[in-house]
Amino acid sequence: MELNNKLALIVALYLSKFDTIAFKKLGFKNATDAFNEISTSLSVKANTIKNMRDEFDSIHDNPRQGWYQRPLRPSRLKVIEAFQNLSEEELYEIVVEIIENKQFKDSDECLEMIGPISDKEKRRTAGKRKFILRGPTGKKAEEIFIEYFNQHKVPMVLTLTYFVGERITDNDVGVRASGTTAA
Incomplete structure (x- = not known):
């Protein structure tokens, strides 16, 4: 189509x-x-x-x-x-x-x-893409991050206590997730 x-x-x-x-x-x-x-x-x-x-x-x-x-x-x-x-x-x-x-x-x-x-x-x-495309509601999440930044003048910091996989740190976009591997 x-x-x-x-x-x-x-x-x-x-x-x-x-x-x-x-x-x-x-x-x-x-x-x-x-x-x-x-x-x-x-x-x-x-x-x-x-x-x-x-x-x-x-x-x-x-x-x-x-x-x-x-x-x-x-x-x-x-x-x-x-x-x-x-x-x-x-x-x-x-x-x-x-x-x-x-x-x-x-x-x-x-x-x-x-x-x-x-x-x-x-x-x-x-076949070139190895990621899932963001849906139309991704715009709402982006707006939430922008609104938070505009109110607090600092990036939103997210902390995940438990997750499966390796430790994630991405300071360039203001998101930090850390924790221990879930049991």
Whole structure:
């Protein structure tokens, strides 16, 4: 699946889950305007975005029934799994980045965000990464660290009493974890 279509799925989930609130908050007069403008922004046909939204409607409490007659496709299930538990505000921020930030598609943040919804085959062939990509909620953790630093003017220090593995110390980012091996 193309990157733009993956991003369109995230937008479609937001439009389905938050319905009229989503359209208003994004500044659209109606659904047709939204589909047309999002289509232009992502280079995905407006009707495709509408159909994607309709697929998610079967799981959300909104006036539309959606495509309840068939099971959700694997790509849709991955999007639900990755983004369904985000608050309206968190998902809104992601959608605004997708729609309005032209450089977003080329960013590391975008790659991290779509990591959980990428095709298994493509992830295996990439094979270069040896770490798990941060999910969209990683931004919240970053905000907590920044807020702590702004209030206290010192880095947040975390101490782990027990852990499995070797001792971890990383003073460059202000995180120190130490302890003994758990029994």
